[in-house]
Amino acid sequence: MFGSDTEGVRIELRGLTKQYPGQDAPAVDDVNLDIPAGELVVFVGPSGCGKTTTMKMINRLVEPTSGEIRIGGKDILSLHPDELRRHIGYAIQQVGLFPHMTIGQNIGLVPKLLGWPAARTAARVEELLSLVNLEPSLFHDRYPRQLSGGQQQRVGVARALAADPPVMLMDEPFGATDPITREHLQKEFVKLQRQLRKTIIFVTHDFEEAIKLGDRIAVLKERSHIAQYDTPANILAQPADAYVAGFIGEDATLKRLALLRVEDLPCAGPPNGAGLPPVVAGTSLREALDVMIAHGTDRCSTPSGVLTYAALCEAMRSGPGAVPQEEVVAGDR
Numbered sequence: 001m002f003g004s005d006t007e008g009v010r011i012e013l014r015g016l017t018k019q020y021p022g023q024d025a026p027a028v029d030d031v032n033l034d035i036p037a038g039e040l041v042v043f044v045g046p047s048g049c050g051k052t053t054t055m056k057m058i059n060r061l062v063e064p065t066s067g068e069i070r071i072g073g074k075d076i077l078s079l080h081p082d083e084l085r086r087h088i089g090y091a092i093q094q095v096g097l098f099p100h101m102t103i104g105q106n107i108g109l110v111p112k113l114l115g116w117p118a119a120r121t122a123a124r125v126e127e128l129l130s131l132v133n134l135e136p137s138l139f140h141d142r143y144p145r146q147l148s149g150g151q152q153q154r155v156g157v158a159r160a161l162a163a164d165p166p167v168m169l170m171d172e173p174f175g176a177t178d179p180i181t182r183e184h185l186q187k188e189f190v191k192l193q194r195q196l197r198k199t200i201i202f203v204t205h206d207f208e209e210a211i212k213l214g215d216r217i218a219v220l221k222e223r224s225h226i227a228q229y230d231t232p233a234n235i236l237a238q239p240a241d242a243y244v245a246g247f248i249g250e251d252a253t254l255k256r257l258a259l260l261r262v263e264d265l266p267c268a269g270p271p272n273g274a275g276l277p278p279v280v281a282g283t284s285l286r287e288a289l290d291v292m293i294a295h296g297t298d299r300c301s302t303p304s305g306v307l308t309y310a311a312l313c314e315a316m317r318s319g320p321g322a323v324p325q326e327e328v329v330a331g332d333r
């Protein structure tokens with residue numbers, strides 16, 4: 001439908017506006033945004049700023065008052081909304097599983113509507129359950145009420161992926177889970193997206209979540225006006241204005257540490273060094289710092305050598321998105 005059936009495609013919003021009937025001001029006002037193919041863009045902003053309205057215009061759950069939306073170069077306002085929605089994955093906080101259908105039936109719904117042969121749908125459902133770490137033999141025939149909140153949210157993500165759509169819209173899909181489950185789901189999702197490279201728009205209130213997941217972040221103000229649109233590292237290092245800086249909070253350096261992994265830094269010395277607290281590959285520098293503090297030491301061992309506190313500090317001075325030293329000095333005056 002969009003040029004590619006499964007791989008991410010570009011999304012363009014041009015002059016996108018929504019005025020709900022009876023409201024004085026538009027909920028979304030003249031939004032212009034380019035989302036590159038295969039990237040995950042997070043919309044972050046305060047409650048009521050128009051994140052959900054903007055997202056729902058892209059799968060036409062809300063009809064724009066004016067403006068254009070192109071997906072893979074195609075003007076989607078000229079398509080039939082039901083047909084369009086079968087080619088865009090959609091996952092929401094409330095999950096919205098059908099209670100009278102099994103997990104397998106819930107996940108297989110869109111492929112079935114698209115007319116996939118039963119055997120292909122069945123194979124896809126098994127594959128997706130494994131992909132989101134739900135053992136197919138245990139979960140396929142259960143009903144939604146027999147799953148925990150976190151498990152239901154995984155099913156929601158699996159269902160959004162079911163027809164392997166090139167575009168996914170995700171509205172706080174991990175919002176209803178406790179912090180530990182949420183962090184787990186975020187990590188799994190980052191891994192998954194590295195393989196799948198869909199074009200994803202992800203809505204959240206949570207700036208930490210935006211940093212963890214986003215290739216780019218759009219920080220939104222009232223009526224979805226874009227305060228800044230850039231990579232997490234650039235936003236953390238150079239917030240466009242006081243509004244964006246307010247979103248980041250005081251701990252920009254710690255947040256930047258969360259963006260880098262231990263394997264991103266040169267590590268000297270023996271790998272997996274005896275006697276030092278170990279961290280595995282994929283550990284963020286922020287987690288590595290946490291390990292050092294917890295063990296009262298200024299080094300830890302990684303699979304590629306010893307990581308030191310001094311190397312962490314150096315990475316923050318010179319790594320991606322580092323603030324030039326003159327600006328730090330100027331800012332301190």
Ligand SMILES: Nc1ncnc2c1ncn2[C@@H]1O[C@H](COP(=O)(O)OP(=O)(O)OP(=O)(O)O)[C@@H](O)[C@H]1O
Pocket residue numbers: 020021023027045046047048049050051052053054205
């Ligand atoms: N169906 C509707 N009719 C009238 N006004 C609406 C409707 N839906 C949303 N609004 C208004 O539009 C504005 C934007 O709402 P929207 O839900 O898009 O914001 P949001 O940023 O997603 O908020 P939240 O983070 O709280 O979910 C709000 O002022 C809201 O009250």
